[in-house]
Amino acid sequence: DIQMTQSPSSLSASVGDRVTITCQASQDISNSLIWYQQKPGKAPKVLIYDASNLITGVPSRFSGSGSGTDFTFTISSLQPEDVATYYCQQYDYLPREFTFGPGTKVDLK
């Protein structure tokens, strides 16, 4: 089974700061990686698919990069509405498993 790790587990940053989250897969997943944003009481919302493709309508301050086992998610200029927990997820094709990372909680300093 593929394991996903994320770092840091939490961070505090100021409005306008650049925020970077890393996600690592235990084996090569090519670019089969999704980034989600989850706010309290809401379902996760997809921001980036296939490691680096921004979902239509998502602000361009969000970006993703990487392939293989190492991935990065960046918020170029943190906004108050970006306070949330961010999860990476690897996807495969059934019957193989899908795996979420443990999450990174982002809040304002």
Add this chain to the structure above:
Amino acid sequence: EVHLVESGGGLVQPGRSLRLSCAASGFTFDDYAMHWVRQAPGKGPEWVSGITWNSGNTGYADSVKGRFTISRDNARNSLYLQMNSLRSEDTALYYCVKVALLWGGFDSWGLGTLVTVSS
């Protein structure tokens, strides 16, 4: 607009069974694989199970393998999760999720149905 509405959750004793349902609308249901994802209180999402458009392939997390069964009825635009031998660690909000057409992640989520396993 995609709508996924889960139902069937509730309070159940350990060892008992529960069947979750998901009513889908706003898209051609039988074109898409569908999954269940759960989230325990204060924890991150955990993939539970998935099924291809024609029920030809199913997959399960190790934590539920042998206890849970996913199924779908394309004529009724519905997804199901039969949960047997429930444990306290199955307590979670269960989401019905739709797979994106051009990539393999989950592009639409329901609001979830809460399952609480407790005596």
